[in-house]
Each structure stands twice: as structure tokens, then as C-alpha cells.
Amino acid sequence: MRTTTIKVPDRHLSKGSPWNKKTVTAMAFLFVMTIYFLLPAYWLLISSTKGPSALYNSEGLLFSHFQLFSNLSGLFHYDGGIYVRWILNTVLYAGIGALLATVISASCGYALAKFPFRGRELIFSIILGGGLVIENALALPLYLLMSKVHLTNTYWSVLLPSIVSPFGVFLARVYASSAVPDELLEAARMDGAREFRIFRTISFRIMSPALVTIFLFQFVAIWNNFFLPLVMLSNQKLYPVTLGLYSWNNEYGQAPQLVSYVVIGSLLSVIPLVIAFLSLQRFWRSGLTAGSVTL
Amino acid sequence: MTAIQSAANDGSATNSPVPPALRTYTKVRPWTTLGFLLPFGVLFTLFFLLPIGYAIYESLFATRVSGLGLGPNATSTKFVGLSNYMQVFRDASFLHGLERVLLFGIVQVPVMLILATVLALLMDSAVVRFKRFFRLAFFLPYGIPGVVAAILWSFLYLPGLSPIVASLRSVGFGSFNFLGVHTVLWSIANIVTWEYTGYNMLIIYAGLQAIPSSIYEAARMDGASDFQISRRVKLPMIRSSLILTAVLSIIGTLQLFSEPQVLRAITTTIPSSYTPNLLAYTQAFSINNPNYAAAIAVVLAIGTFILSFGFLRLARRHSNGGLL
Numbered sequence: 001m002r003t004t005t006i007k008v009p010d011r012h013l014s015k016g017s018p019w020n021k022k023t024v025t026a027m028a029f030l031f032v033m034t035i036y037f038l039l040p041a042y043w044l045l046i047s048s049t050k051g052p053s054a055l056y057n058s059e060g061l062l063f064s065h066f067q068l069f070s071n072l073s074g075l076f077h078y079d080g081g082i083y084v085r086w087i088l089n090t091v092l093y094a095g096i097g098a099l100l101a102t103v104i105s106a107s108c109g110y111a112l113a114k115f116p117f118r119g120r121e122l123i124f125s126i127i128l129g130g131g132l133v134i135e136n137a138l139a140l141p142l143y144l145l146m147s148k149v150h151l152t153n154t155y156w157s158v159l160l161p162s163i164v165s166p167f168g169v170f171l172a173r174v175y176a177s178s179a180v181p182d183e184l185l186e187a188a189r190m191d192g193a194r195e196f197r198i199f200r201t202i203s204f205r206i207m208s209p210a211l212v213t214i215f216l217f218q219f220v221a222i223w224n225n226f227f228l229p230l231v232m233l234s235n236q237k238l239y240p241v242t243l244g245l246y247s248w249n250n251e252y253g254q255a256p257q258l259v260s261y262v263v264i265g266s267l268l269s270v271i272p273l274v275i276a277f278l279s280l281q282r283f284w285r286s287g288l289t290a291g292s293v294t295l
Numbered sequence: 296m297t298a299i300q301s302a303a304n305d306g307s308a309t310n311s312p313v314p315p316a317l318r319t320y321t322k323v324r325p326w327t328t329l330g331f332l333l334p335f336g337v338l339f340t341l342f343f344l345l346p347i348g349y350a351i352y353e354s355l356f357a358t359r360v361s362g363l364g365l366g367p368n369a370t371s372t373k374f375v376g377l378s379n380y381m382q383v384f385r386d387a388s389f390l391h392g393l394e395r396v397l398l399f400g401i402v403q404v405p406v407m408l409i410l411a412t413v414l415a416l417l418m419d420s421a422v423v424r425f426k427r428f429f430r431l432a433f434f435l436p437y438g439i440p441g442v443v444a445a446i447l448w449s450f451l452y453l454p455g456l457s458p459i460v461a462s463l464r465s466v467g468f469g470s471f472n473f474l475g476v477h478t479v480l481w482s483i484a485n486i487v488t489w490e491y492t493g494y495n496m497l498i499i500y501a502g503l504q505a506i507p508s509s510i511y512e513a514a515r516m517d518g519a520s521d522f523q524i525s526r527r528v529k530l531p532m533i534r535s536s537l538i539l540t541a542v543l544s545i546i547g548t549l550q551l552f553s554e555p556q557v558l559r560a561i562t563t564t565i566p567s568s569y570t571p572n573l574l575a576y577t578q579a580f581s582i583n584n585p586n587y588a589a590a591i592a593v594v595l596a597i598g599t600f601i602l603s604f605g606f607l608r609l610a611r612r613h614s615n616g617g618l619l
Contacts, residue, residue, distance in 0.1 A: 022521075023422045030417060034432045037493065040447050041435065043458060047450070060458025104334045111331035115323040123332075127339065133603060134343055136550040137596035140575055141350035142342065144585055148349070161342040169335060195327045224440040226553045231576070242442045249446050250560045263450070266443045277438040278431050 048264040052256045055263070071264045074257065083265055085237060086244035090223060090269075092155070093240055097162035098219035102211050105165050109172025110203055114180065124173065131166020139227040146232065157232040158240070162222045168214040175210035176203065213283045223273060241269045347596065354379050354590035372586075379590035388568035389591065395480065396570050400548035403484040408540055410488070411495035415533075416525050418496070419503040430500075433493035441490060445557035448486045453561055474562035483554045491547070495540040502536030503529060538610045542603045549599045552576070571595050 047055055049068040058064035075083050112124055142161055146152045180203050188198045204211070229243045236247065245265050252258040357375040383389055417423050418430055436444065451457045452473035463471045473482045506529065514524050530537075552572040559565045567581065568574040571591060579588035 020422075023424070026417055026420070026422050027424065030414075030423065030429050033414065034429065037433050037436055037489065040444075040451060040489070041439075043451065044447055056455055060456070060461060104338065107331045108335035111328055115328045115331070117323075117325065117328050127335075129600075129604075130343060131339075133546065133600045134347055134596060136546055137592055137599060138343065138346060140579060140588060140592045141346035143579070144353055144589060145346045145349045160338070164335070164338045164342050166339070166343075195323060196330070199331070220438075224442075226440070226442045227572075227576075231580070242440045245446060246442050246557065249449070249557065262446060266446060270439045270443060273440075274435060274438040278435065281431070281434065 044263060044267050048260075048267045050260070050263075052260050055259060068264075071260050075261045075264050075268070078257075078261055082236060083241070083244065083261070086239050086241040087269065089155075089238060090240040090242070093158055093162060093229075094219050094222040097159055097222045098215050100163040101165040101168055101218040102215045104163060105168030105214060106172045106204065106207060106211055107199065109169045109174075110176045110180075110199060110207070112169070113173045113177035114182070114185065114203075124169075127166045127169050131169075135166065139231050142228065143231040152232050153234050153238065155238060158229050158238075161228065162218075162225070165214065165218045165221075168218060171210055171214055171217075172207065175207055179210075180206050209283070212280070216277075216280055216283050220273070220277070241265070245269065347593075350589040350592050353586050354593050356586050358584070358586060379587055380594065382587065383590050383594050386574075388566075389571060389574055392568050392571045392574050396548055396551050399480060399484060399551065400545060402481075403487060404541065404544045404548060406484075407488045407492050407544065408495060408537065411492050411540065412499055412530075412533075412537070414492070414496045415499035415503055416529060418500050419529070420521065420525075422521070430497075433496055435493065436490050437494040439490070441553045442557055444490050445486055445554045448482070448489070449558055449561050452482055452558075474558070474564055476564045479558065479562060479564045483551075483558065486554050487547070487551075491544070495544070498540050499533055499536045502533035506532050534610075538607065541610075542606060545603050545606060546599055549595065549602065 043060060046061060046063060048071060049063060049066050050058060051065060051067050051071070054065040054067075108127075112120060138161070142157075143152065146157050151157050184202065185198055188202060193201075223240075224242070226242050226246070229240050230246070233239055233243065236244070239247070245262055248258045248262050248265070252262065355374060355376060356372050357379060358370050358372050360370050414429075414433060418426050423429070439447070451459050454460050454470055454472070457473075460471060460473070463469075472478060510528060510532075511524055514528050519527070550572055551570045555565050555569045555573055556576075559567075559569075567577040572595065575588045575591040575595065578584045578591065
């Protein structure tokens with residue numbers, strides 16, 4: 001948008017020296033904030049190369065007794081390699097959960113945008129209002145219900161609730177109603193295509209930027225969810241990595257080497273997420289824009 | 296942008312210039328519509344609506360233990376109406392927890408949102424260099440799961456391990472205790488601020504990017520300074536972004552759980568009833584009183600609903616037209 005407008009000479013920036021007083025002040029502030037936001041991550045990086053005793057007895061922000069590789073091997077072998085299993089579980093919960101959530105919310109949001117029917121707005125409000133609030137208060141009631149039907153402590157107890165994404169429906173609807181032209185659907189109908197086929201072959205493709213955003217949001221939401229697996233799972237083999245690290249964090253009083261595994265395990269578990277996350281930043285922004293503009 | 300806005304104001308709006316009355320579209324058969332809605336509808340009902348309904352149902356009962364609590368018939372479940380709710384509102388530990396999260400919210404939410412707004416305005420201003428780097432750096436903590444962030448900060452609070460405590464000592468602060476009775480709430484607030492400031496900054500930044508730059512140029516022609524433009528032009532135009540971040544933060548605050556739960560591993564200053572959610576968890580799992588836990592969960596859900604929608608209404612009433 002900004003590139004199409006005519007540039008007006010900026011009186012406030014003295015020509016020739018871009019680093020005026022204002023810039024220096026702003027940059028100093030941003031630099032301090034950068035330290036605040038990155039320091040814990042830096043500490044994690046440094047600490048993952050230390051053993052338990054060096055962790056306590058060395059300068060926190062400097063390297064000392066480099067033993068990254070023995071930490072790694074310890075992490076992967078501890079308790080029969082359970083850490084690897086936790087990672088795989090997390091990928092399963094977040095990957096499959098987010099994938100199914102995306103498909104299901106896309107179909108629902110698309111229908112809410114493109115098929116007029118009575119009660120449509122009401123359904124939408126329930127999904128949105130209910131979803132926003134209930135989603136956060138849901139874990140305990142879900143546990144009560146699941147334990148009634150003996151589904152707790154299974155993969156299903158974490159996976160099934162994770163495929164419901166009210167925000168996904170919301171985003172799919174907003175996007176479909178602005179991006180999928182009715183004329184196109186009408187033309188496809190004239191050609192005799194069934195609704196499901198139109199959705200699958202035409203609309204789904206047009207909606208793909210929004211679908212990436214939905215997938216991303218849900219993936220991170222599941223990956224970050226702590227309360228749900230905490231209440232649902234008691235078998236360590238079913239844990240996602242967050243819950244696993246939490247359980248180790250509560251045990252390192254008894255097993256001192258665990259403190260190193262918590263540190264390096266935390267680091268490894270966030271690396272893929274952080275990379276995926278920062279490289280897909282534009283999809284976040286588009287989702288967040290839709291969210292705030294529509295509110 | 297405008298397409299999304301019009302879609303937002305009216306869900307059925309499209310890009311088509313033809314007025315709705317003139318359109319003659321094929322009617323989609325009800326069964327087809329239902330087929331599209333059904334997968335989500337069933338799951339939403341099963342895993343969102345039903346649990347809440349079941350929690351409300353459970354909250355109306357109480358389990359009484361008779362005798363020594365031994366034998367198959369030692370416990371009996373009995374309908375008690377709203378008495379669990381009466382108990383929740385008389386429960387000192389619940390009320391203290393509630394007071395605590397409210398105090399937390401009143402301080403932490405504004406601090407975080409002001410910080411996020413300042414950062415977003417700087418990201419949008421002409422005087423700053425290396426914007427992309429800063430944006431990535433500030434957003435990075437959001438990529439770290441809440442529990443991992445809390446574990447990470449718990450190391451940074453732990454005397455003996457923390458480089459922060461060590462450097463505070465070296466500049467003469469003595470041994471600053473991040474985990475004391477009076478400081479631990481603010482240590483938790485710091486974790487939450489660290490995690491979500493960048494996320495909120497991005498929401499606000501997205502709002503700023505949506506403002507057409509012709510408006511700035513008009514203001515600049517009229518002689519407005521950068522600061523004036525920020526205050527008088529940008530801030531009013533990102534109202535809806537600010538409101539969204541505020542509502543999300545209020546919801547998050549009331550449900551505060553994982554950060555205090557994680558810090559409990561390293562300090563005794565966080566009791567098992569520290570926040571309402573923690574109390575509900577304790578009641579369900581340690582004290583084994585699911586009925587009471589259900590009542591707390593329901594009160595919390597309703598409270599969250601009232602507060603967030605109350606805030607939305609309030610924000611709407613004070614807006615001068617515009618989107619809201």
C-alpha cells in the first residue's frame with residue numbers, strides 16, 4: 001500500500017545523517033528490549049553445553065566444561081529413550097491434530113460463508129463466543145467427562161479435543177466470504193459439479209493461504225497446551241514433550257543429572273518450532289489482521 | 296483489506312457489485328449444507344458443549360463419605376443444588392486466588408500492552424533501522440511453549456543457578472529473592488510479559504500496517520510531529536487491535552495456571568490454591584473432590600465470559616463509530 005503513494009520529504013530527518021538523536025534513543029531502547037527477550041534463550045543455549053555441576057558452579061552466561069555431546073547422548077538414552085518418544089508424541093498430537101482441525105474448520109467456515117441458511121449467524125456466534133472463552137476453561141470439564149467414559153490416559157483424550165478449532169472456523173469463514181467469488185461457484189454448478197467437488201477442487205485451493213494460517217495457529221496451540229495433557233495423561237509413554245519436561249523438572253531433586261536433560265531437552269524441543277514459526281511469520285500476521293479487524 | 300472489513304460487518308457480503316436482491320443463485324440443498332457443517336458440529340458439541348454441560352451437572356452433586364470411608368457403599372453421591380457454588384464464593388482460598396489474579400491482571404496486562412504498543416509503533420516508524428531483526432527477536436518467545444518458558448525462567452530465578460541473581464549481587468543488591476512471598480507474583484508476571492509481548496506487538500503492528508499512509512501524509516502536511524501522529528492518528532486507528540489484545544490477555548490472566556504450577560517445583564511460596572485454576576486442579580486431583588472442582592471451573596468460565604464481553608461492550612460504547 002505504502003509504495004503507491006507519493007513520497008513527501010520528511011522534515012524530521014536531517015538529510016545525510018540518518019542516525020539523529022531520535023533514532024539513537026529509539027535504537028537504544030530496542031536494543032535493551034532485545035536483550036530482555038533474547039537473554040533467556042541465550043542462557044539456555046549456553047547451559048545446554050554444561051553438565052549438572054558446571055550449571056551450578058560456573059558463570060551463567062559463559063561457556064565452561066563443554067559437554068554438549070554427552071548431554072545429548074544422555075538425553076536420548078535416559079529412561080529407555082523416552083525423550084524421543086515424547087517428541088514423536090508431540091509431532092503426532094500437533095501434526096495430526098492441526099491437520100484435521102484445518103480440514104474440518106475449513107469445511108465448516110466455508111459453509112457458513114457460502115451457503116445461506118436460517119440460524120447461520122446464531123451458529124457462528126456460538127462457535128466464536130463459546131469457543132473463545134470455553135477453550136481456556138475446558139481442560140477440567142473435559143477430564144471429568146472423559147473419565148466418565150474411561151477415555152482418559154489414551155492418545156484419543158488429547159488428540160480428539162485438539163481437532164476442534166473455533167478460531168479456525170472463524171478465519172475460514174472470513175477468508176472464504178471475501179476471497180471465494182460466488183460467480184465462480186455458480187459457474188461450476190452450471191457445469192454440473194457437486195458442492196463437495198467444488199469445495200475440494202476450487203474453494204479449498206483459493207482458501208489455501210488462510211488454511212496455512214489455521215494450521216499454524218492450531219499446531220502451536222496444541223504444542224503449547226499443557227493443562228489438557230496434564231489432567232488427561234498419567235502414562236509417561238503418552239506424554240507430549242512439554243509434559244515430559246515438566247515431569248523431569250519436578251524430579252531433579254532426586255536425580256541431579258535430570259537438570260541438564262531438562263535444559264537441553266527444552267532447547268531441542270523449541271528449535272524446530274521457533275524456526276517454523278519465524279519463517280512463516282507472514283501467515284501469522286495475516287491471521288492476526290483478520291482477527292483484529294473483524295472484532 | 297476492505298474485502299475483509301465488509302465481510303466482517305456482514306458475513307454474507309461478497310465482492311460482487313450486484314445487490315443481493317438481484318442475485319439468483321442455485322439453492323444449496325439443506326443436506327449438503329449439513330454435510331459440510333457436521334464434522335465440526337459433532338466434535339464441537341462433544342468436546343466443547345458437552346463437557347461444560349457435564350461440568351454444570353456434576354457441580355450440582357456432592358460425594359459424602361459415611362463411616363470410615365471403607366467398603367463399597369461408604370461413599371454416596373447426592374444432589375445438593377447450588378450449595379457447591381455457595382461454598383465457592385465463601386471459600387477463602389478461592390477468593391484469595393481470585394484477588395491475586397485480578398491484581399495480577401490490573402498490573403500485568405496494561406504494562407504488557409503499553410510495551411507492545413510502543414514496540415509496534417517503533418516498528419512502524421521511520422526512525423528505526425533493522426526492523427526485521429527486532430520483530431523476529433521480540434516474537435521469538437511466543438514460539439517457546441508456556442511450560443518450557445516457565446521452566447526456563449525458573450532456572451533464571453533460582454539462587455545458585457541464576458546469572459541474574461548473581462549479577463544483582465555483584466552490583467550490591469544482596470541476594471535478591473525472586474521467589475519470595477511478595478515477589479513471586481511479579482516474577483510470574485514477568486514470565487507472562489516475556490512470552491506474550493511480542494505476540495501482542497504483532498497484532499498491533501498488523502493493525503498499524505492496515506492504515507493507509509495517505510493519512511500520515513495529510514497529518515504531516517498539517518505540521519504534525521511524529522509523536523503527534525502516533526498519538527492522534529495511529530492510536531485511535533488501532534483501537535480494535537488493542538481491544539483484541541486486551542480481551543485475549545484478560546482471558547489468559549483469569550485462567551493463569553502453568554506458570555505458577557511450574558514454579559511450585561522450586562518454591563514453597565506458591566500454595567496449591569494460588570490461582571482459581573490451580574485450586575480447581577488441586578480439588579480434582581489431590582483432594583479428589585470433582586464436584587467442587589467442576590463448580591470452580593464453571594464459575595471461572597462464566598466469570599471469564601462476563602469480564603471479556605463486558606470489556607468488549609465497554610470498549611464499543613466509548614468508540615466513536617468506526618469499525619466497532
